[in-house]
Amino acid sequence: MASDRPTWDAWALGIAEAVAARGDCTRSRVGAVLLDRRRRVCASGYNGTVPGATGCLMGFCPRGRLSYAQIPAGSDYGNCIAIHAEENLLIHARREDVEGGTVNITRAPCRRCLDRLKASGVFRVVWSTETDYAARVLDWGRKQ
Numbered sequence: 001m002a003s004d005r006p007t008w009d010a011w012a013l014g015i016a017e018a019v020a021a022r023g024d025c026t027r028s029r030v031g032a033v034l035l036d037r038r039r040r041v042c043a044s045g046y047n048g049t050v051p052g053a054t055g056c057l058m059g060f061c062p063r064g065r066l067s068y069a070q071i072p073a074g075s076d077y078g079n080c081i082a083i084h085a086e087e088n089l090l091i092h093a094r095r096e097d098v099e100g101g102t103v104n105i106t107r108a109p110c111r112r113c114l115d116r117l118k119a120s121g122v123f124r125v126v127w128s129t130e131t132d133y134a135a136r137v138l139d140w141g142r143k144q
Helices: 008-020 085-092 111-120
Strands: 031-035 041-046 102-105 124-128 135-139
Touching: 008 031, 008 041, 008 102, 008 124, 031 085, 041 085, 085 102, 085 111
Parallel strands: 102 124
Antiparallel strands: 031 041, 031 102, 124 135
16 A cells, blocks of 8 residues: 655655745745654754844845845855854754754755754755755765
8 A cells, every 4th residue: 555655854844844934034935954863853943033133024134135146046145144044953953963863954055054064963964956856865974
């Protein structure tokens, strides 16, 4: 009997999509979710300013006021006022949950976030492709 249960990655990416709805960015709302070694949801994060600060959706982000023609996706984030989804996740996650865990993100992480995820002890990073037909997996190959 065939099962219509999603894979662990597809399931976690669906949760990350729901988390992204809270994002505070005019260019892209991003969500991230952490599954520990036993595939339990332990933390989540979305992109936005620090609590209490005026955000991008209110028009206060220099990067958010620019079009993709002016500053392409993936370019330098030096003029972005938001904390990225992956950073928010790492700020709020417990170290013991991060080490050996998997982070699922609604889009490819920037270089800065990818380095932070790797340094934190995350074992795998999974993100949706632009077409949403598959997932891209980065696995550092550490033993769990």
